[in-house]
Amino acid sequence: MHYEGNIIRPPSEANSILLQVTVGCSRTKCTFCGTYMGERFRIKDDSIIMEDIAFAAKYCRRQRRVFLCDGDALIIPQKRLLKILKEINKQLPWVTRVGIYANAKSLKMKTHDELKELKANGLGIAYMGLETGDDATLKKINKGATSKSMIQMGKKAKEAGIKLSITVLLGIAGRKHSWKHAEETGKVLSAIDPEFVGALSLMLIPGTPLYKKYEAGEFPLLEPNEMLEELKIMITHTDLSKGLFHANHASNYLPIKARFPRDKEATLKLIDKALAGKVQLKPEWLRAL
Numbered sequence: 001m002h003y004e005g006n007i008i009r010p011p012s013e014a015n016s017i018l019l020q021v022t023v024g025c026s027r028t029k030c031t032f033c034g035t036y037m038g039e040r041f042r043i044k045d046d047s048i049i050m051e052d053i054a055f056a057a058k059y060c061r062r063q064r065r066v067f068l069c070d071g072d073a074l075i076i077p078q079k080r081l082l083k084i085l086k087e088i089n090k091q092l093p094w095v096t097r098v099g100i101y102a103n104a105k106s107l108k109m110k111t112h113d114e115l116k117e118l119k120a121n122g123l124g125i126a127y128m129g130l131e132t133g134d135d136a137t138l139k140k141i142n143k144g145a146t147s148k149s150m151i152q153m154g155k156k157a158k159e160a161g162i163k164l165s166i167t168v169l170l171g172i173a174g175r176k177h178s179w180k181h182a183e184e185t186g187k188v189l190s191a192i193d194p195e196f197v198g199a200l201s202l203m204l205i206p207g208t209p210l211y212k213k214y215e216a217g218e219f220p221l222l223e224p225n226e227m228l229e230e231l232k233i234m235i236t237h238t239d240l241s242k243g244l245f246h247a248n249h250a251s252n253y254l255p256i257k258a259r260f261p262r263d264k265e266a267t268l269k270l271i272d273k274a275l276a277g278k279v280q281l282k283p284e285w286l287r288a289l
């Protein structure tokens with residue numbers, strides 16, 4: 001396989017065939033994100049992608065899923081993306097699902113029918129970083145989207161039959177806006193009603209604009225209990241018809257894996273117990289991205 005730079009994939013794609021179709025991310029402006037720092041975004045040559053699919057056809061016969069890396073591969077023009085999906089179908093007929101990172105911009109660039117066409121050709125799940133549903137914070141972190149556009153684009157993917165997994169970031173609004181961030185994020189999640197939600201705890205990455213703000217004393221990093229309070233408010237305001245709410249990423253202090261609406265109340269009780277010191281939190285040294 002021809003891999004270049006940082007290869008990132010969602011935790012749930014750990015066993016997938018990682019097919020790198022783009023290098024970097026077309027945005028690279030989010031102030032907290034160091035994933036593709038200094039990487040110039042480009043779509044890889046079709047010939048390289050086809051070679052990698054042929055390689056996977058020979059050597060990845062036991063993996064049932066494919067994940068298209070990097071940052072926001074959905075930005076690939078429709079014709080080229082379809083060609084990749086069709087080749088996966090042809091050469092890897094045992095693959096049952098293709099996943100991709102998406103953002104509000106890349107979803108906006110696709111029509112409803114185009115998304116349905118991608119779904120019909122195997123695109124089963126899109127991972128979207130919402131980070132926060134609070135417009136003031138979205139602006140501050142330079143996410144390039146509003147809560148309204150996030151809701152519209154999230155719904156658009158779902159209406160096309162593509163499953164949606166949304167990531168939110170605990171601690172991203174700092175201390176003063178923590179409550180608002182948690183409340184608004186819960187509301188946006190409820191409006192989109194995705195199949196999966198992943199809440200990560202913010203970890204500051206050296207070299208990012210947010211890290212510089214932190215060093216200058218302009219951005220506070222929340223304490224573990226404050227992150228948990230934030231998670232509690234977020235969950236209180238989140239209503240999913242049938243979704244999995246995970247906060248079990250390596251970056252989190254209290255691992256949570258809940259099916260909503262069934263486990264919502266029990267999860268809130270668990271957080272209360274942790275806040276009261278009755279459940280042990282993950283020590284700092286065990287947290288890693």
Ligand code: SF4
Binds near residue numbers: 025026027035072129
């Ligand atoms: S958070 Fe996502 S959209 Fe923003 S720069 Fe990082 S990879 Fe790109």
